Amino acid sequence: MTVRSYGFGAIALEAAVQVPATFEYRRASSVEDALALLERFGEEARVIAGGHSLLPMMKLRLARPEFLVDINDLHELDYLRLEGGELLIGALTRHRTLLESELVGRLFPIFHDAERVIADPPVRNRGTIGGSLCQADPAEDLSAVCTAVRAVAVILGPGGRRSVPMQEFYRGPYETAVGAGELLVEIRVPVRPNAGSAYRKVERKTGDWAVAAAGGALSLADDGRIGWAGIGLAAVSTSLAGYRRVEEALVGREPTDELFTEAGRIAAEDCDPLSDLRGTEEYKRHLAGELTHRALTLAAERARAAGGTGGKDA
Amino acid sequence: MQVTINVNGEDRTAEVEARHLLVRFLRDDLGLTGTHWGCDTSNCGTCVVLFDGEPVKSCTVLAAMAAGHEVRTVESLETGDGLDPVQQGFIEQHGLQCGFCTPGMMMSARALLDRNPDPSEQEIREAISGQLCRCTGYLNIVRAVQWAARHPAGTANETETETAGSTP
Numbered sequence: 001m002t003v004r005s006y007g008f009g010a011i012a013l014e015a016a017v018q019v020p021a022t023f024e025y026r027r028a029s030s031v032e033d034a035l036a037l038l039e040r041f042g043e044e045a046r047v048i049a050g051g052h053s054l055l056p057m058m059k060l061r062l063a064r065p066e067f068l069v070d071i072n073d074l075h076e077l078d079y080l081r082l083e084g085g086e087l088l089i090g091a092l093t094r095h096r097t098l099l100e101s102e103l104v105g106r107l108f109p110i111f112h113d114a115e116r117v118i119a120d121p122p123v124r125n126r127g128t129i130g131g132s133l134c135q136a137d138p139a140e141d142l143s144a145v146c147t148a149v150r151a152v153a154v155i156l157g158p159g160g161r162r163s164v165p166m167q168e169f170y171r172g173p174y175e176t177a178v179g180a181g182e183l184l185v186e187i188r189v190p191v192r193p194n195a196g197s198a199y200r201k202v203e204r205k206t207g208d209w210a211v212a213a214a215g216g217a218l219s220l221a222d223d224g225r226i227g228w229a230g231i232g233l234a235a236v237s238t239s240l241a242g243y244r245r246v247e248e249a250l251v252g253r254e255p256t257d258e259l260f261t262e263a264g265r266i267a268a269e270d271c272d273p274l275s276d277l278r279g280t281e282e283y284k285r286h287l288a289g290e291l292t293h294r295a296l297t298l299a300a301e302r303a304r305a306a307g308g309t310g311g312k313d314a
Numbered sequence: 315m316q317v318t319i320n321v322n323g324e325d326r327t328a329e330v331e332a333r334h335l336l337v338r339f340l341r342d343d344l345g346l347t348g349t350h351w352g353c354d355t356s357n358c359g360t361c362v363v364l365f366d367g368e369p370v371k372s373c374t375v376l377a378a379m380a381a382g383h384e385v386r387t388v389e390s391l392e393t394g395d396g397l398d399p400v401q402q403g404f405i406e407q408h409g410l411q412c413g414f415c416t417p418g419m420m421m422s423a424r425a426l427l428d429r430n431p432d433p434s435e436q437e438i439r440e441a442i443s444g445q446l447c448r449c450t451g452y453l454n455i456v457r458a459v460q461w462a463a464r465h466p467a468g469t470a471n472e473t474e475t476e477t478a479g480s481t482p
């Protein structure tokens with residue numbers, strides 16, 4: 001049976017079919033090997049990392065790759081390090097590693113805020129940041145986080161290596177800048193002085209996808225005003241880059257509660273949620289505004305704490 | 315394709331299709347039916363086994379992806395020395411009713427205690443948060459894990475009661 005709609009009914013019907021369709025499995029032994037396998041099998045090949053988005057989709061026949069290239073042996077893509085003023089995150093870094101990293105928590109608490117509420121411990125043991133960003137689910141948390149902190153995705157392919165800012169990486173639901181034959185290898189996050197970041201999410205139950213979520217990052221200038229701001233929302237739009245008006249409203253202003261309320265109001269106006277099982281459009285708009293307000297308030301507190309201790313990072 | 319997985323300390327080989335799931339490999343090919351199979355959508359957690367020592371949902375791992383790795387199932391908990399403290403804890407604290415969720419709960423508990431021998435109630439609840447129990451209301455499961463943490467040798471030699479639920 002084929003799925004004719006992505007609606008809940010179709011998924012419930014398909015739930016009887018719980019084994020993926022047939023495919024050929026190859027385990028890549030190096031990044032070069034993975035690229036060679038992807039090139040050889042072309043459009044019909046898919047990378048599998050944690051498999052916690054892809055395998056459920058394959059069981060439901062929402063994805064039907066003919067070849068799976070398993071990249072789990074590529075330990076060279078599983079790393080976190082600070083280099084040249086950037087936090088470098090290998091694409092195969094698991095959710096759990098991000099959550100347990102002291103470095104990540106210190107530089108970008110927004111990642112820890114999000115990771116605490118992404119799925120559950122067994123899922124976090126398998127799922128990777130690369131798989132999360134490449135899945136590009138509109139409700140996916142790390143895409144919103146990476147947008148807020150202005151991360152850059154490094155993509156490797158037959159044509160070489162290129163860097164794509166998060167806003168261009170995410171092309172819409174389930175679509176990214178990663179082309180056939182290409183591999184996301186690294187996520188780079190610029191570290192800013194006197195900065196703070198935070199993520200706030202409302203979900204129906206532990207481990208569930210967001211009803212709505214908001215990430216905010218900002219840095220404070222010497223005079224205490226906001227020098228730079230980045231916003232990313234999850235589950236309330238099919239675009240990630242739609243919050244420039246919010247960012248512009250913040251820069252150059254004092255980080256006050258009124259300002260963050262205003263920022264939330266603009267975010268609620270500029271998002272584009274759909275009514276579904278998780279809530280009505282109106283409710284999600286309300287959440288988008290309130291969560292933007294809360295994320296920015298906490299981000300500003302963290303930025304002040306970072307500045308107050310003379311630290312260059314937060 | 316042929317896959318070899320180290321299951322409970324022993325290399326086990328079977329001829330499987332690439333799409334074969336780890337939970338089916340364990341249950342159908344090896345007859346290790348202690349690992350249960352519930353939702354098949356990575357939500358319920360009854361299929362949790364330890365993969366290189368850490369809990370994973372075996373309905374969402376291909377057997378082929380587990381080749382060359384170490385998998386531990388609930389069958390490995392009991393050794394020649396008797397029951398694992400986690401198993402004994404479930405008995406002492408009445409940690410199960412129908413028992414459907416129990417293998418997954420026990421494996422997550424084992425992994426937690428291996429890393430953190432003295433977890434807080436909150437840490438125990440977090441560790442099992444990806445697993446559903448439709449019977450117990452979780453309280454007795456948490457108490458069972460607390461019991462296991464207090465009795466690493468697995469035997470009851472004190473009469474103290476577990477504390478889960480007693481704080482607001």
Ligand SMILES: Cc1cc2nc3c(=O)[nH]c(=O)nc-3n(C[C@H](O)[C@H](O)[C@H](O)COP(=O)(O)OP(=O)(O)OC[C@H]3O[C@@H](n4cnc5c(N)ncnc54)[C@H](O)[C@@H]3O)c2cc1C
Binds near residue numbers: 051053
């Ligand atoms: C029960 C459950 C609850 C969840 N809850 C949440 C939640 O609350 N919030 C949330 O954000 N996520 C949630 N997730 C998703 C989870 O975070 C997944 O782990 C993640 O989306 C995908 O990561 P993965 O490594 O498993 O990717 P996979 O499933 O392996 O791959 C996903 C896609 O990315 C591609 N891909 C993977 N890696 C690369 C790469 N390096 N280069 C190119 N393409 C690549 C694959 O081809 C595939 O198309 C949940 C998942 C489950 C099962």
Ligand code: FES
Binds near residue numbers: 351
């Ligand atoms: S059967 Fe694997 S999570 Fe439910």
Ligand code: FES
Binds near residue numbers: 410413415449450
């Ligand atoms: S004991 Fe019945 S589901 Fe947990």
